[in-house]
Amino acid sequence: MRDSDVLDNNPHVSRSALEAMHGQVFGWALSRCDFQQAVAEDLVQQAYVELLAGKARFDGKSSLKTFVFAVVQNLSRNRYRRIAIRLRLLEKAGTESGPDVTQAVEPGENENLWKAVQRLPARQRDIIELVFCRDMTIEEASTVMGVTTGTGRVHYDRAKKALRGRLEND
Amino acid sequence: MTDIDDDLRDVLRNRPDNTGAGEVPGFDDVWARAESTVAQRRLRTRAVGGIAAAAALVAIVFVSQLRPTEQEWQFVDPDEFASSTSWVAPSDILLPKHQFDIYGEIPVLIESTERDGGTLL
Numbered sequence: 212m213r214d215s216d217v218l219d220n221n222p223h224v225s226r227s228a229l230e231a232m233h234g235q236v237f238g239w240a241l242s243r244c245d246f247q248q249a250v251a252e253d254l255v256q257q258a259y260v261e262l263l264a265g266k267a268r269f270d271g272k273s274s275l276k277t278f279v280f281a282v283v284q285n286l287s288r289n290r291y292r293r294i295a296i297r298l299r300l301l302e303k304a305g306t307e308s309g310p311d312v313t314q315a316v317e318p319g320e321n322e323n324l325w326k327a328v329q330r331l332p333a334r335q336r337d338i339i340e341l342v343f344c345r346d347m348t349i350e351e352a353s354t355v356m357g358v359t360t361g362t363g364r365v366h367y368d369r370a371k372k373a374l375r376g377r378l379e380n381d
Numbered sequence: 382m383t384d385i386d387d388d389l390r391d392v393l394r395n396r397p398d399n400t401g402a403g404e405v406p407g408f409d410d411v412w413a414r415a416e417s418t419v420a421q422r423r424l425r426t427r428a429v430g431g432i433a434a435a436a437a438l439v440a441i442v443f444v445s446q447l448r449p450t451e452q453e454w455q456f457v458d459p460d461e462f463a464s465s466t467s468w469v470a471p472s473d474i475l476l477p478k479h480q481f482d483i484y485g486e487i488p489v490l491i492e493s494t495e496r497d498g499g500t501l502l
Contacts, residue, residue: 226412233408252406259415264422324385324392343386344393375385 220265224275229259232276235345239280242340243287254290258282273354277347280355327377335370338363 216225229236236258240251258279261267267282269275328339334356341352353363 230408230412233411234405237405248404252411255406256411256415256418259412260418260422263415263419324388328389328392339389340393343389371385374389378385 218263218265221262221267221269223269223271224262228275229262229279232279235276236279236283239341239345240283240287242344243283244290250290254283254286257286261286274351277351277354280341280345280347281357284355284357323378324374327374330377331370331373334358334366335373338366339370339374342367 216227218224218226233255237251237255240254240258241248243254244250258267261282262269262279267278269278273281328336331339337356338349338352341347341355342349345352347355349363349367350360352367353360356363356366358366
C-alpha cells in the first residue's frame, strides 16, 4: 500500500486496493439492482464517494472487500427504500406506474439451477451469490448482509436444501 | 464440497449478465467522478457554512443594536462620602424608578372620633 494511495478520510483504505476489487464490487452492485448497468455504476460511484468523504469508515475489523460490499449493500437498500416511498406516493396520487425492472438474461446451460436460484428468497439468494460467485466465507457474507454468522449459516443451509429439493423435483 | 456447489459456482460466475470484462466501467472514470462529487459537496458545505456564519453575524449586530445601552456603574468614594455633608446619588440607576409625591400620594387615614366600648373605631 503506497502512502500516496491512502485516502485522506480513510487511512486504512487505498485507491489501489479499491482498484483491484473494482470488477467484483461492480458485479455485486449489478446483482443489487436487477442488473441495470447504469444503476450499478451509480452505486459503485456512491460507494467510492462514501469512502472518500469518510462517511463509510473502514477500521480493519473485517476485510476491505467485505466492508466495501457492505457499503454497496446499504446503498442499494437505501435506493430501494427511496423507490418504495416514491411508488407509495404515486399510488396515493392515483398515478399508475410500475417499477422499471430489467429481466436478467438466463444462461443456456444449467438453466434449471439458475431458475431455482432466482426463485430463492432474497436473503438466501444473496448469501448463495456472495459465497459462490464472490468467493466469500459465510461469515464475510453475513457481515455484508448485516446479519449474524448464525443467521447467515441458516440462510445458507436453507438455500442449499431448497436448491437440492427443486433440482430433484425438476 | 458437493456437486451442487460446483454447479452453483459455475452457474453464478458464468451467467451472461454477470460482469463481463468489457462491461465493467473503468475504475479511473468512476473514481474521478466520485472525487468530483466529493469536491462539489465540500464546496457546497463551505458555501452554506459561510452564508450561515454571515447571517448569524448580521443577526448578532442587529440584535445588539436593538438592545438599550446600559448605563455605566459609578461607585461611591467612601472618603469623599464621609467628608461631605450632602450626598446625591452618583447615577440615576441607583434611584428608585418611581418617585412619589408624599403629599399627593400618601393615602388619607380614616379618622374617627366615635368610640365603641372605650375603643376608637
